[in-house]
Amino acid sequence: MVGRTAPSPLDDRARSVAERLHARSRRQLLPAVLPMAAHAVRSRWRTGSWDSTQTPEGKEWLADKLVALDPEKAALCYLLCRALRAKRVVEVGTSYGVSTIYLAAAVRDTLAEDGGEGVVIGTEHEPAKVAAARAHLDEAGLGRFAEVREGDLRETLRDLAGPVDFVLVDIWIPMALPALELLTPALRPGALVVCDNVVAGRSEYAGYLDLVRRPGGPFRSVTLAAGGGLEVSLKTGP
Ligand SMILES: C[S@@+](CC[C@H](N)C(=O)[O-])C[C@H]1O[C@@H](n2cnc3c(N)ncnc32)[C@H](O)[C@@H]1O
Incomplete structure (x- = not known):
């Protein structure tokens, strides 16, 4: 059967590590939607930018997040x-x-x-x-x-x-x-x-x-x- 997307170009050893980390990154993202939105709104209010990655609370919150590339x-x-x-x-x-x-x-x-x-x-x-x-x-x-x-x-x-x-x-x-x-x-x-x-x-x-x-x-x-x-x-x- 044809898959939804093409298979990974990685060898088995690298693929198993990458797939584990992709899954961990996805698991972190779903519960993160609301906190990220709240950080963005507070950043916009304080700095004029929706980007909260440079504020102290944004930095602290992101410090352990993977945010891996798709x-x-x-x-x-x-x-x-x-x-x-x-x-x-x-x-x-x-x-x-x-x-x-x-x-x-x-x-x-x-x-x-x-x-x-x-x-x-x-x-x-x-x-x-x-x-x-x-x-x-x-x-x-x-x-x-x-x-x-x-x-x-x-x-x-x-x-x-x-x-x-x-x-x-x-x-x-x-x-x-x-x-x-x-x-x-x-x-x-x-x-x-x-x-x-x-x-x-x-x-x-x-x-x-x-x-x-x-x-x-x-x-x-x-x-x-x-x-x-x-x-x-x-x-x-x-
Ligand atoms: C989107 S994530 C990278 C994800 C990674 N490419 C992957 O696929 O796993 C961006 C990373 O850049 C780091 N970062 C942000 N500003 C930086 C800076 N000024 N110098 C070095 N790293 C920085 C963050 O700590 C974060 O881990």
Whole structure:
């Protein structure tokens, strides 16, 4: 029988870890709808923005949440990395390492065909999430293909030591534009940048979307509307 969606591109070992974490992330989200709405309303009232990720109560509440990328979006990132033969990948927002598993699997599978060296550089500012992400990558058999940098991305992603083939931006929205501005000079022509939730959060993403969609700018971009939206942007020039 034909399944509702295509099967995961991950090998069995990585898939079992990813599926367990996707399920845990979904279980956290359902009871979170009301608290998230309350945080958003309070943030709007106090700061003028619906985004509560930068307020002290929002930060505290989100500190142990996975907020993992949807499995289909993560699988798309795997396929895009494989199509690009990406060896140097940056992940902006690692959390517990769910999307990192897909990116690291893609780098491993490309290296198996092409040889050479490669890595996913992830970053996360919650120390407990960093420790968990490293443990999950090891459990998935992918630890040696990923480096999770602990700290604020505006510091941890300054030194990338080489051109970047693919970036996943899956971060609290106010950090998306600073991350892209920091990473743009490191992107090779033809690199792809994928950013989650751009339709659901489009007013908060205005600066980011302006940069990737600007006529004559350094990107060509397309918006996929499903599941809160996904922006896929191609770095066109040097
Ligand atoms: C949406 S979650 C990432 C989910 C992850 N990509 C996955 O699929 O499992 C965003 C993460 O970014 C982290 N984060 C937010 N602001 C950050 C910053 N300035 N520097 C580093 N990490 C940050 C949060 O702690 C959170 O865990």
